[in-house]
Amino acid sequence: MPPYIITYFPVRGRCGAMRILMADQGVEWKEKVVVFDEWMKGDLKATCVFGQLPKFEDGDLVLYQSNAILRHLGRKHEAAGSDDKEAALIDMMNDGVEDLRLKYIKLIYQDYDTGKDQYIKDLPGHLSKFEAVLAKNKSGFLIGGKISFADYSLFEVLLNHLVLCSSCLDTFPALKSFVESMSARPGIKAFLDSDAYKKLPINGNGKQ
Template identity: 20%
Template sequence: MAPVLGYWKIRALAQPIRLLLAYTETEFEDRTYTTGPAPDFHEKSDWLPVKYTLGLKIPNLPYYIDGDIKITQTNAILYYLARKHNLCGQTEEERIEVDVLFNQVFDMRMANWEFISEKFVTLPDFPLYELLDIYLKLDPDCLKETHNLQELHRRFEELPTIKKYMASPKFIKSPLNWPGAKWSA
C-alpha cells in the first residue's frame, strides 16, 4: 500500500514534502482536504470528521502514514523522508551542515548563502525551493539581485524527477495558501 500524505488542497506546508516524494520517485496518495466557508474556514471542513480516526499521536495536518509509521508536522515528515532516502549527508559533519541549513531556511536571515545543493540534493533544498517559488509568485523580480537563489530555483526545477512531477496533474500549482490566510495566490 502506498504511503499517504494528508493536507489541505493547497501547497503551503505540504509542498516541500510533495517535492521530496517526487524527487525520490515515491508513489504516494496525496489525500487533500477542503476547508469550510469563511470566516473561520474550519466549520464543515472535510478534515474534522477524520481528524481523530487515523491513529495519529498528534492529529494535525500535514500527516504522513507509511505502513505503521504515522507522523505529523512538516519538519518531522521531511526529516523522516530525508533519512529514509539518504538526503541528510554522509558524515556527521555533513549531517550537521544539512541540519543547520534546513533550519536556516525557516529563518531566512542570511543575506548570502553558499548552498550545499550545489554539491548534491539534500533536505533543505525542498522547503527552500518552495519558499523561493512562493516569493517569485508574489513578486517575480524579488530574486533579480541574488544570482545564487535564482540558480538554486532553476536547478531544482530541472531535476528530472521534479520536472516530471511538476508537469503531471498531481502537481498543485495553486492556491499557495488557504483562503483564510493573510496572503494567498
C-alpha cells in the same frame, strides 16, 4: 514498498517540499484530501497528535509535523548528509528555511494587506544568508555535494516567493541558479508541470 500516504488540505502549504522530494526521488504517494468543513467537525483533528495536519503514513509509522516528515524522507532516501557533520549542518539550514517560511506564513495569513510592501523590502536581507551559503559551497546545493531535504525545503520556499515577487532573486545569482537547476531535475520538472501540482493553491486563503 507501499506508497506513502499524505492526509492534508487541498493546498500546497506545508506539504510542498515533501511532495517535491518524493517526486524527485521517484517514489509514489497517495493523497487523502481533507476539506475544511470536514476538518471543522473535529473528529480527524482529535486523532492528530498535535491537532494539526499534515499526517504522513509510511506503513505503520504515522508522523505529524512537516519538518519531521521531511527529515524522515531525507534519511530514507539518502538526502540527509553523508556523515554526522553534514547532517547537523543540513538540520541547521533547514531551520533557517523554516524561519523564512514562518515569516512568509505570517505575511500571508496576518499582514498581507498592510505588510506586503515592507516584507518585500526586507526580503533581500533574509535571502542574502542563503545566497552566501550556496555561493561558498559551489556544488549547487546547500551542504556537501549532494542534494538534501533542506534543498527541497529552500527550493519550495523560493518558488512561493517568486510568485509573491517575481524579481526577488534578480540580485542573487547563486539562488537564481539553484532554482533553475532544481526546476530542471526530471522528477521535479514533471511534478511542477503536472495538473496535480498546478491545481493546488499555494495557501489556504487564496493569497500568494
